[in-house]
Amino acid sequence: QKEVEQNSGPLSVPEGAIASLNCTYSDRGSQSFFWYRQYSGKSPELIMSIYSNGDKEDGRFTAQLNKASQYVSLLIRDSQPSDSATYLCAVNIGGSNDYKLSFGAGTTVTVRA
């Protein structure tokens, strides 16, 4: 079983719609969860961090975490063409004092104008 799995996509949404990205992880000891955005030909850019169960909102982005279900998601509201990118879910592995991150395979999002 992979440590971090994402819905494979690609995901195509119309401009203004909500894009929903999902991620599950296998290590119950994981304490930190991150979403990165990677534009084609660029390096990953951190867009959200979440550490506690529930929702965390930052602008048009909302991260949701459910540790019991080992599930983390990212919602992009009012999607814009500039949101077209690959989104990577990253999870720390090994507990709160472990610095290593495991990345999912990524979900490619295309926002249609």
Added chain:
Amino acid sequence: SAVISQKPSRDICQRGTSLTIQCQVDSQVTMMFWYRQQPGQSLTLIATANQGSEATYESGFVIDKFPISRPNLTFSTLTVSNMSPEDSSIYLCSVDSGVGNQPQHFGDGTRLSIL
């Protein structure tokens, strides 16, 4: 967050040669990480580099192939040795604060092609 500079940004190399990639950070950081991103794939951690100690390699990566230096708290190098076409990838340097639970931030990466 820290500003991370990688050099070179890209290179085309002949098989059997070696290339050293540099990662410079504008502030002192405890942890530096080296990742590989093969075409169309996600990120795979190669090793973790701490200043003053040997790098810690992940399963499938060995020091003879990917020697790493970490001479101080702002700089690290990764060498890709005896390159083959399978080494064609993006190599990324990242840093975090050194405290558990913190996100990592990435340099712009080195795009490496092996002929």
